[in-house]
Amino acid sequence: MSKTDKREEIVRAALELIAENGFHAAPMALIAERAKVGAGTIYRYFANKDVLISELYQELEQRLYPVILENYVENKPIRERFLRLFTDLIRYFIANPLDFRYLEQFHNSPYGTEYRRDKILGKREGCDVFRNLFEDGISQQVVKDLPLVILFDLAFGPIQAVTRDHILGFVTLDEAMVSRTIEACWDGIKR
Amino acid sequence: MSKTDKREEIVRAALELIAENGFHAAPMALIAERAKVGAGTIYRYFANKDVLISELYQELEQRLYPVILENYVENKPIRERFLRLFTDLIRYFIANPLDFRYLEQFHNSPYGTEYRRDKILGKREGCDVFRNLFEDGISQQVVKDLPLVILFDLAFGPIQAVTRDHILGFVTLDEAMVSRTIEACWDGIKR
DNA sequence: GTAAAAGGAATGAACGTTCATTCCTTTTGA
DNA sequence: TCAAAAGGAATGAACGTTCATTCCTTTTAC
Structure with a gap:
């Protein structure tokens, strides 16, 4: 080996x-x-277990980004960009449930809270597509004029919850259900 | 003592x-x-630590239910019932951040997954107001005809996320912001 | 070409620490 | 006076981490 x-x-x-x-x-x-x-x-x-856990987290992020950006086109209507991005996100997690579960564990741990704080305070560069999407949406007046953090929560909150419930077997997300769920998320953030 | x-x-x-x-x-x-x-x-x-953790969880649930049910009236329009219920829920958590954080920790642990499985499979009686609300909403055709689990996720997902972010200081949920956030959740689940 | 030597990657037993739980002593209250 | 309650030191299991040793590959010397 x-x-x-x-x-x-x-x-x-x-x-x-x-x-x-x-x-x-x-x-x-x-x-x-x-x-x-x-x-x-x-x-x-x-060097130690913490480093292993953090490096693994970063590897998973680095695997995820290119996949969800693959079919993403910046100069399309906000709604279309939103649906595409979040559909590809859910699909990725359904195809890679271990990745999803790991990221979830990480986010719900002290590591994750610290990481999130850094991201929100801008100390760490994240996947800026999401931020750009919401900011564009607000300035074009197609998305509710709410703080970015709240828009993130309105979009990612349900996505995370349904993905978890699919992976745990509490519901089955076929293509149609994914689509209807993401439409519902859009209804939540659109003006 | x-x-x-x-x-x-x-x-x-x-x-x-x-x-x-x-x-x-x-x-x-x-x-x-x-x-x-x-x-x-x-x-x-x-008897042991697990019992302490589980009993504490049940105590917090028992404290929460009466408070959010206090101003809840069954025979009102679905939308009004939804807004009232979830507003009171967020308010309770903002007023009792330790309760919120504990419930969150519990839900994101093996205890919580087991608990959720039991609830969804009907082995455990939960706070049925939520289920009744969504079922009424579907049959009155004012709420999207989606599986109950998905509707729960669309509603609780964002609520949990924004409450967490408020408690962690990433955003400030004043009365107006709570109201606008819950309206957005409603937009997500309404027809 | 081959055998000896060196280098460093891999190993897993051993160590110190932390934790839930137990056990025995002390305190309390009637 | 005594049974119940409380206390906290003792216990042993489980953990992350270390380190002396082994093993394997590469280099050296002839």
């Missing part, structure tokens, strides 16, 4: 364990076991 | 610690210290 393979195996094992049952269910020894690697080996690639 | 006082102190200490920094930041020894009680005393009132 090559060097990068080992790193990948560690990251994959951590993703699986944490996504499936949360941080508390992923001791380093278990991550090592699932990655088929010695416990000490993890520390050749990551 | 009377017997019930001690129990209350333990519950209060646990609520504070867990709400402020999550389960991992609330070891039994610290709960005991903050409650001004011996570590062993906790076990006279709760």
Whole structure:
């Protein structure tokens, strides 16, 4: 096994364990076991568990962005851009439930709160498409004139909730249901 | 200090610690210290930590329900009932941020997922006002004909998100902003 | 071409710490 | 005086992390 393979195996094992049952269910020894690697080996690639968790988060973000931007076109009507962006977002998460569950765990942990604070205070560059979309929407008067944070919550809140419920099996999001759900989100933020 | 006082102190200490920094930041020894009680005393009132956590959750639910039902009237238009219910819900959480943060922590833990599964599968009786409201809305054709779970997510998703962001100081929810946010939620679920 | 030597990646047993829980002593209240 | 309640030190399991050692690859020397 090559060097990068080992790193990948560690990251994959951590993703699986944490996504499936949360941080508390992923001791380093278990991550090592699932990655088929010695416990000490993890520390050749990551300084400690916090670093592993944070780097994994960043990797997932970096995988996600290009995919949802692939079909996104800036100079289209706001509504169309919104539907496209959020449809592709839900599709990505449905196709990659481990990624979704991991991001969720991360956001609901002290790591995530800190991260969010940095993003909102502008200390960290995020995926600016969303911000641009909402700002354009406000200035074109097709989106409600509410604080950006609230618009984000109105859009991402339901998306996160329905995706979680689909992955947990509480509801089935087929293409039609995804579409109707995102239309409903749009109804919430549009003027 | 009377017997019930001690129990209350333990519950209060646990609520504070867990709400402020999550389960991992609330070891039994610290709960005991903050409650001004011996570590062993906790076990006279709760069989173990899981029981303490679950009973505290149920207590918070039991405190919440009467408050949001206080001004709720069944035979009013759906829209009015929706606005009243969710406004009172947000107000309660803003007035009781520890309760909100605790419920959030609980819901985002394995306890919470299990709990939610039981509720959705009907194994546990919940606050049926919400279900009745949405079902009435659908049958009166004023609410979108979507699965109940999705309607819940469309309504509770944003509410949870904005409340969290208010409590974390990312936005300020004054009365006007609460009202506009809940109107936006209504726009999302109404036909 | 081959054997010896070096380098460094990988290992997992061992360590110190933290935690939930238990157990035994002390205090309380009737 | 005694049973119940409270206290907190003791316990052992679980955890993240370290480090002496092994193992494997690459380099060196002839």
